[in-house]
Amino acid sequence: DAGITQSPRHKVTETGTPVTLRCHQTENHRYMYWYRQDPGHGLRLIHYSYGVKDTDKGEVSDGYSVSRSKTEDFLLTLESATSSQTSVYFCAMGLAVNTGELFFGEGSRLTVL
């Protein structure tokens, strides 16, 4: 009964191809986030959303775009994937925009060859 799911869970793609990761939540939370997790780094915020069609950049947003057309769905797109975007991507939701109490999905492992 996970309230937040990500798809795909695993993806291998080639440099230069577009990739879209999907996050779906059933909790009606207003705030959603995309993070990436890499060895030697803490989780780093890519983009976040504070409502339908309202999004903003995080600290590592270059090369990524997001869209949120419905409360329950938050999409992360890599327009032209690069090897430096090989990572594990986590979607999260929160009850407030500036909360540190986040509920994470199980992650999407992306490998860019």
Place this chain on the structure above:
Amino acid sequence: EDQVTQSPEALRLQEGESSSLNCSYTVSGLRGLFWYRQDPGKGPEFLFTLYSAGEEKEKERLKATLTKKESFLHITAPKPEDSATYLCAVQATTDKLIFGTGTRLQVFP
């Protein structure tokens, strides 16, 4: 520069051997400190929020404490199922949330 450092990077304990994980931070102003547990191949799971020095929170064998410069996650009589990576995150008054790199805990029977 706002910074969060967790130590040790890895910790191996025998079942029942109590220990502590450290999260030290440097931020312009603290709004909150958060602890998460992350199992392999899973997303982080929220454990605790601490807001001010002197505050403590407990959950089963875990107790989190906070001072003005660091937080400790004390694990009392750990069990193998406590094995996980424990993440600390600090929210500054700028609202930026900064995650540490985590402590990987292994508890052996």
